[in-house]
Amino acid sequence: MSEPRTPRGxxxxxxxxxxxxxxxxxxxxxxxxxxxxxxxxxxIDALVVESRAALSEPALExxxxxxxxxxxxxxxxxxxxxxxxxxxxxxxxxxxxxxxAMSEGRAGCLLREGSAGPSWHGPSWRGPRPVVLTxxxxxxxxxxxxxxLDVLTPAPGTPAPGETVTDQVAAALARTRAHTRSDxxxxxxxxxxxxxxxxxxxxxxLLRERGLLPAARLSPLGLRERLTVxx
Numbered sequence: 001m002s003e004p005r006t007p008r009g010x011x012x013x014x015x016x017x018x019x020x021x022x023x024x025x026x027x028x029x030x031x032x033x034x035x036x037x038x039x040x041x042x043x044i045d046a047l048v049v050e051s052r053a054a055l056s057e058p059a060l061e062x063x064x065x066x067x068x069x070x071x072x073x074x075x076x077x078x079x080x081x082x083x084x085x086x087x088x089x090x091x092x093x094x095x096x097x098x099x100x101a102m103s104e105g106r107a108g109c110l111l112r113e114g115s116a117g118p119s120w121h122g123p124s125w126r127g128p129r130p131v132v133l134t135x136x137x138x139x140x141x142x143x144x145x146x147x148x149l150d151v152l153t154p155a156p157g158t159p160a161p162g163e164t165v166t167d168q169v170a171a172a173l174a175r176t177r178a179h180t181r182s183d184x185x186x187x188x189x190x191x192x193x194x195x196x197x198x199x200x201x202x203x204x205x206l207l208r209e210r211g212l213l214p215a216a217r218l219s220p221l222g223l224r225e226r227l228t229v230x231x
Contacts, residue, residue: 009214010176011184011227013079013142013149014039014196015048016047018060028193029068033202036069036076042200045215046077046223048110048133048186058097063095077223079108079133084115093118100130105222108144113137120182131223147227149186150176154199166203175211 016035020028036047049062061130062080070078078099082088096118100107108131110118120129133144135151142149152172154165169185176182189195207213219226 008048009217010182011045011149012043012146012213013027013046013048013077013184013186014044014199015081015186015188016192016196017190018049018051018062018065018081018194020060027078031106031197033069033072036073038197039200040073040076041216041218042054042204043213044076044200044204045184045217045226046079046108048079048081049081049083050110050188063092063099066107067099068090069074070099070106073103075106075220077106077108077131077226078103079110079131079223081110081135082118084112086173086216089115090119093120096130103222105224107131108133108223110135110142112138128224131227133163147183148175149184150182151188153188153190164203165199166206168200169203170207170210170212173207175192180230 016032029046037229039047047066049065053060062082066078066080073118075218080096080099081093096107097107105128109118110133112135114137131144133142133147135142140151142151152169156165157167169187171186172185176184187199189199204213204216208215217226
């Protein structure tokens with residue numbers, strides 16, 4: 001049985017922490033919306049809001065953050081990381097169902113390996129379920145239905161001094177071409193929306209110039225359908 005591949009080029013998922021900085025030069029909601037819409041236009045396939053956050057910062061609820069982005073975006077997938085609690089709150093499935101409805105099929109959730117997922121039973125689910133992704137215990141890969149993504153946290157100067165974010169992502173994309181089990185990258189931006197905005201504007205065009213990425217995919221398909229096409 002052959003491993004799933006992505007004929008139209010590698011998938012790119014971008015992950016942000018659900019944290020609102022205490023002090024902002026630009027109001028944080030406006031910056032988040034700008035980052036999400038810019039990433040969408042640049043061809044990022046999905047935005048993931050992670051539930052893990054530094055205790056020193058005000059943590060927000062990922063599903064609520066993504067619900068605010070749903071009417072302001074049109075194609076980017078909206079994936080909420082769920083807390084590693086057993087069992088999950090009863091309302092989790094309803095919240096995800098609502099996000100999926102508000103985003104016209106673009107919702108998904110991210111679980112840690114070994115964590116229990118939301119209950120799909122009951123009246124909350126009358127149609128297809130949101131995409132369910134799982135982060136490996138070591139945190140090196142994120143998998144889903146017919147999907148495997150390599151996790152990367154790009155930062156200037158790491159791991160090699162002087163290496164740019166573009167260089168790091170370029171090297172990772174080159175590895176995905178040689179690794180038949182990889183369908184793309186799960187890029188973490190712990191510094192928040194500004195880092196994602198900068199990556200979308202500065203790095204993605206350079207990666208396309210280097211021939212490592214195809215032209216931006218701008219299809220308004222739901223996340224489920226887009227992953228099916230990609231696989």
